[in-house]
Amino acid sequence: MFTVPTHARLSAVAVLAAASLAACASSDDATEAGSATNVDVAIVDAWTKATDSGMTATFGEITNEGDEAITLIAATTDASSMVELHETSMDDAGGMSMSEKDGGFTIEAGDTLVLEPGGNHIMLMGVTDPIEAGADVPVTLEFEGGGTVEMDTVAKDYTGANEEYVGDKDHGSMEHSGDAGSDEDHSGNDH
Amino acid sequence: MTEPDASSGHGTTRRRLLFGGAAAGLGAAVALTTDRAAAGQAAPVPDTTGINGAVAHLFHGAHQSGIATPVASYASFVALDLNAGINREALRRLMRVLSDDAARLMEGRGALADTEPELATVPAGLTVTFGFGPGFVKRADGPTPAWLAPLPAFGIDDLNEAYSDGDLLLLVSADDQVTVAHAVRMLLKDARSFATLKWRQDGFRRAYGSEVSGTTMRNLFGQVDGTTNPNPGTPTFDKVVWSTDGWMAGGTSLVLRRIRLNLDTWDEVDPTGRSFSVGRDISTGAPLTGSRESDEPDFEATTPAGHTVISPVSHIARSRPVEPHEVIFRRGYNYDVPPSGDGVSESGLLFASYQADPVRQFVPIQRRLDEADLLNTWTTPIGSAVFAIPPGCSAGGYVGETLLA
């Protein structure tokens, strides 16, 4: 069921048809890969960590099946009011912390962006309605150039992925997000 | 079936091949097998290829795996009770997740969000079979098959709730216990927010490679157990096992009985008495009126003294179908757990049978055994459960969709 790759390609191409035309018309001599809007991706193993409220994350493998590099610059979902692209790094104390990835994730043609616990991920903040195990959690991926791709994820119970969030002074973690406070604490608007 | 290698002379050929082909590299193995070779027995060929670890069965299909698929060496029967508040919608989420886990694990890859995907790379014939107890079907607001209920009480029973009933069954089986342990844990983790563990019963047969596959198992009484059984892939099997009824069409039922074998009192019985109690020779499994395991028993044959050779209260005389529909498919396992109390062992049978309708097919047999069966002297059912095993699903679907969708 979730073993079948998300058929993002068709919807992406459909969604992007207009954008692609526009881009081509104005960029005969544009050679930068980043300007391409023809997003052609295959997504597998996409899942979202179940949570009652607060912060959680979405993971999965996104392969760029197109001929040019693409850049994932943002994501949105009805499950959360605030979504960021995060990377994870080890802090001085050896603990893992995560922060927003400036400029998003560029995926070269043929490469796969792996979003996984302890690594890069899509951070959902300000979850107010519980994300229950087994629920469908659709996430919209936004690529540079205006292309969007719908990614179907499934919620899974998972006790890992507890990296500290260093987006602002009020540190929280996904684990304790339920009591960590309101949306504003993790809004990350100011970083 | 023809006689095994040893008597046909093929054993010699095989031994030559082993010694010739494998040359000196076998070292210790050769030394160990020399005695057997000298005694004229077939020498074992060690399977060091790892090929059995790679064996994978299909999760998707008309029927769930683990019933008609070849029986593996280890099985864990795990029963869960649903948490309060789990409704039809939640059951759908649960079965979608569990089906996806099972499909991936059976392919030999980690489940989604598997924290130990490395342990999944050796499927070793892994099968995962889901079963629904009456509580599950009720929460699903589904029509409950008339037979989906605890079995009637039998006089021989001494049932313990700790081995009985349950809302959801996970049956995980493979030729490798690491594989089983990992799969069970993965499934239980994903069931954690829906249900709690009620019981877990682990069983085993001979390890893969220890004997020719397809050899009828021996239970811990030493009996050849499983001779008279429908064969998967035959019309008889299909008729006996698969339901054709509503959301259960393509599914079946599981009767799981935990039957304690009192090995301490069985020890006191000599081989003749042991054979007499079953109606089959304890060493070969042949009926007392024949010479080979596959021989048909003759229940009419008499001794010079005028008694039937096969006692009318022997286990096979009592468990034979009286009505033609009283046939079940047995696929049990042994268990052996640390003893409590004085005995040196606590062993028995995880008697597992599959049949389209247990009340029609299983219960009459169990009734007869309850009334009279020499084996009852040494056996006691201490656990009992009935589960509906729904049909399989195709890729993109999930087990239970015929009830929940």
Ligand code: HEM
């Ligand atoms: C108490 C523990 C039991 C032991 C140790 C045991 C053992 C055996 C053995 C050794 C045989 C003969 C070989 C064979 O055909 O497989 C046999 C046959 C059989 N047993 Fe059991 N059994 C037990 C319980 C049961 C129960 C609870 C049932 C079902 C209610 C059952 C049903 C059968 C059937 C249907 C056969 C085949 C009879 C035939 O030849 O047609 N047994 N069992």
Ligand SMILES: [Cu+2]
């Ligand atoms: Cu994060």
